[in-house]
Amino acid sequence: MWAFTIILVLSHFNAASFAVIDTINGFHAINDGANLVSEGASFELGFFSPGNSKNRYLGIWYKNVPVRTVVWVANRCSPINDSSGLLKINNSNGNVMLLGQNKSVVWSTSLLKQPLKTKLQLLESGDLVLRDENSNAILWRSFDYPSDTLLPDMKMGWDLRTGVKRRLSAWRSSDDPCPGDFTYGIEFNPKLHSFPEAYIRKGTAKFYRTGPWNGLRLSGSPELRPNPLYDFNFVLNDDEVYYVYGLKNKSVISRIVMNQTTSIRERLTWIEAEQTWRRYSSVPRDDCDFYGVCGGNGNCIIGDNPICQCLKGFKPKFQEKWNNMDWSHGCVRNVPLSCVDRYKDGFLKFSGVKLPDTTNTWLNKKMNLKDCKAICLNNCSCMAYTNSDIRGDGSGCVIWFGDLIDIRQFPSGGQDIYIRMPYSELGKSERKVRVTLIVVAAIGGVSGILLLIYCFYTRRRKGDGFCLSASVTFLD
Secondary structure (H helix, E strand, O other): OHHHHHHHHHHOOOHHHOOOOOEEEOOOEEEEOEOEEOOOOOEEEEEEOOOOOOOEEEEEEEOOOOOOOEEEEOOOOOOEOOOOOEEEEOOOOOOEEEEOHHHOEEEEOOOOOOOOOEEEEEOOOOOEEEEEOOOOOEEEEHHHOOOOEEOOOOOEEEEOOOOOEEOEEEEEEOOEEEEEEEEEEEEOOHHHOOOOEEEEEEOOEEEEEOOOEOOOOEOOOOOOOOOOOEEEEEEEOOOEEEEEEEEOOOOOOEEEEEEOOOOEEEEEEEEOOOOEEEEEEEEOOOHHHOOOOOOEOEEEOOOOOOOEEEOOOEEEOOHHHHHOOOOOOOEEEOOOOOOOOHHHOEEEEEEEEEOOOOOOEEEEOOOOHHHHHHHHHHOOOEEEEEOOEOOOOOEOEEEEEOOOEOEEEOOOOOEEEEEEEOHHHOOHHHHHHHHHHHHHHHHHHHHHHHHHHHHHHHHHHHOOOHHHHHHHHHHO
């Protein structure tokens, strides 16, 4: 009789039986009205209704912020329209299930491996993790499936081993957490070795671009410097590519959020004395931050009137439209490039800029700038090159193909880029350098031929192999 009673109690156990818990296993469940609270009481998981909506969602919010601020939602587009919600672990496969009316599954995890027993834990970081109950290994985590918020120590990017892509997506409205038009994430093509960077998209269209990481900061964010609030880093290796930040003072509450209403990505910090969230920074910042505002081969300068200028060596593709402030068609070269004459081409240095869109790029992190220039010059399709890492004397190589899109000028903190120009578009100093190089190369080539001819006749007359060995040494 006692054994039957214990089993009955366990089978109907829920989180409300305890004042504060951060973990449930297969014997436990969370119903609407019960919560999980992280060990240090920073975050809470439970059911809520956003804004003026009566729908119920399972989410995570700050426990110690009086203005409920939700940072993650499980059933974003599958609301429960009453208080029947129940979160539990499926003991047959270890997955977490969210049940709604009539015990229908409205959301669940999908584990590739099915352990015997699992447990669900809300961490002090705000990460909800599903662990193997025996090994304690993490099998699934909410940080891999963000909503609209990037929390400290949360990675935004790709896990190239598993294929998981972590990106933010704004709420559709304050009443509806289903993804809206705006998304924010890192994009690149690992197969083509392109240079990764983060984009905000509105639907499928690019809306804002951070610029690529240059070893110190994002190319399009010169203000991103060491500061008293947070540290930041960008990681790119064979296993993953991601951006992450961490708060220097753990008592500070700060987050990055995609806002559908204002069409911006903003960093907000909780001000306890004012009981409000204060904006620390946001993008887009100005008209030059909107993607491709000046079209291909244009340069946006926020202090100029108009703000769009063609890069040196380029002219408006449609002058009349350009004069009417329609810059969308961009600029074309004054003198077209010729693949036949590519070795006569040179490069103009543009300083203090946001590097162009890196969609059509090639990256080599080990190559120096001199070799980078040679690679670009030898390829008719290469339009520009620069260092991928500007720390110290610079290192790495990135080259661009096709039009150079979304360049802007910064008064300080921008980056150098070397853009290909036909010989006729080079300045006097650049032409002099090109002529010198061509003459030196020509003299070297002629000298080599004369030496080979001399060696050939000398060997025939003297019958020794000295000239042959000398010519081999010369060619090496």
